[in-house]
Amino acid sequence: MENEKVMMQRHTMSHVLAAAIKALYGDDVLFGIGPAIDNGFYYDFDMEKVLTPDDFPAIEEKMKEILSENLDMVRKELSKEEALEMFKDQKYKVELINDLPAGETISVYYLGDRFCDLCRGPHIENTKFLRGFAYKINRVSGAYWRGNEKNKMMQRIYVYGFADKNELKECIRLAEEAKLRDHNKLGRDLGYFTTVDYIGQGLPILLPKGSRVIQLLQRWVEDVEFKKGCILTKTPLLAKRELYKISGHWDHYLDGMFVLGDPDDETKECFALRPMTCPFQYQVYLNKPHSYRELPMRLTETSTLFRNEDSGEMHGLIRVRQFTISEGHYILRPDQLEAEFKGCLELAKYFLGTVGLLDKCTFRFSQWDPENKNNKYEGTKEQWEVAQATMKKILDDLNVTYDIGIDEAAFYGPKLDIQYKNVYGKEDTLVTIQIDMLLAERYGMYYVDSDGEKKLPYILHRTSLGCYERTLAYLIEEYAGAFPTWLAPTQVKILSISEKFEGYAKEVEQKLFEAGIRVENDERNEKIGYKLRQAITEKVPYALIIGEQEESSGTVSVRNRGSKDTRVMTVDDLIKEILDKVATKVRD
């Protein structure tokens, strides 16, 4: 297969890179691993010299030199003892050799006499076959040995690599283009959000535009949820440590919580900001006894949460320490689980589809780790197997295509996570639907069934549009800042030809304003072309040009974003057109 061939070329190139590093920086370099990846390859090194982009040209030059030597890639198989002897000065290789399963063939590859690496292969037979291979060093960064943060951090050199130089060019071009959509840049430039040193990491300020978009989303989500039979709650943003002890969060997630007071001093009150809404919303259920007739009880809340993420984890609006989420907890009878799960999934798909993000979403069935290292998960193996089997059946019944994520579950149950990738390809969870068969018991939540017995309900934890900050970030990236009319913070910008027409401009502004349209009037004494350019830069969907012709005929000249044509129409027709777009939430 073509793809396999490219991956083999990339893999061989990683040996060439290692050989170049060896040639340039000597024999005391410790070598890690060097696999092929999607857009090229990387190699991990442990060395004194700290690499910077200034070193890239020399490394690329050395790689070119090695490639020009037409070296054979020669495979040799060794016994474990021979391999250990050969790599006795390479501690990472020794570790890899010792971890190989007994009986596994150990092979090494010689790149001429330049470099010899422990490697399973296969490889391109001779570097002359890599002559047309196009590559460019992308970046160098830190990476833990074997991906474990307890291990030493090595230097990882990422290289773009393709069989064809046009593919390489295209890859670099796409990366450059992606940068232009980056919400963390664009969102700041366009005035959606900002950050302030002395407020702190992960605590963005939503500026008027960002606030407006989130308000629009939030009102819409709350209205739809109401129509779906959800019950609104408003619960506190913090609680005493005792609440989190019941829920299990104190034991499982203390490090991730903002604690007010000394968590270890049991003689004093200690509060913590909420990292989730579950235990708060359960109190609504616990307020009084419930009959089976009352279920499902769909509790929802637009809920602000606080999570003390590690300092290096924050990213724009995607990973923050305070965020607001449309969080729901559905208390149900076991026989209602499938139907309610389906309802949650449909709701999420409706929201994501309408805002235009669903097409790029993937679904992940997040399961526990059966080994349950570090006691991360509550409950018994049997309980987990039941919960996961139930979820699998539901997903299969609903024809959901999903990946499985082992050790990605919540501590109380399996999840369906709806994932989205940012412009750099980094994936995060947008929406989650979780089955919880454990927590009701911890809280003593029961219902009285038709037979008069007290029974434990199941709980569905779910978000409907996920975290508003994160969703806003993805929307900025998806639309490159040019929001569809129904979501645009400013829908219309009025540009008058001169002061003489400001009276009429104001009249039009007022009419649009009264129709509920988000309108701005650019009153500066600038030429129309200049004002228009500003409107385009701000990515406003509608620019209205107003002058003598418009005033005398009671019309406006409409220039839509992305179009060079102008339409002359009455203000009423314009209002109708915009309100129609808002009502149907079209992607325009």
Next chain:
RNA sequence: GCUGCUAUGGCUCAGUCGGUAGAGCACGUCCUUGGUAAGGACGAGGUCACCAGUUCAAGUCUGGUUAGCAGCUCCA
């Protein structure tokens, strides 16, 4: 949290060998009274992220802190 990089007006960036700051855009005022992607003049705006240190002298050198970026790790 880890590795590396970065920090000069709202934005993009100059600032040489250490001698207390500059441009363009944006903003304000005025002129221009205009027709579809930059009309003109003038003006205001900076404790050079913060705190120490070295020095006669620090935007510039050193250390620390904070924040931003990329990646790793983590993510209820």
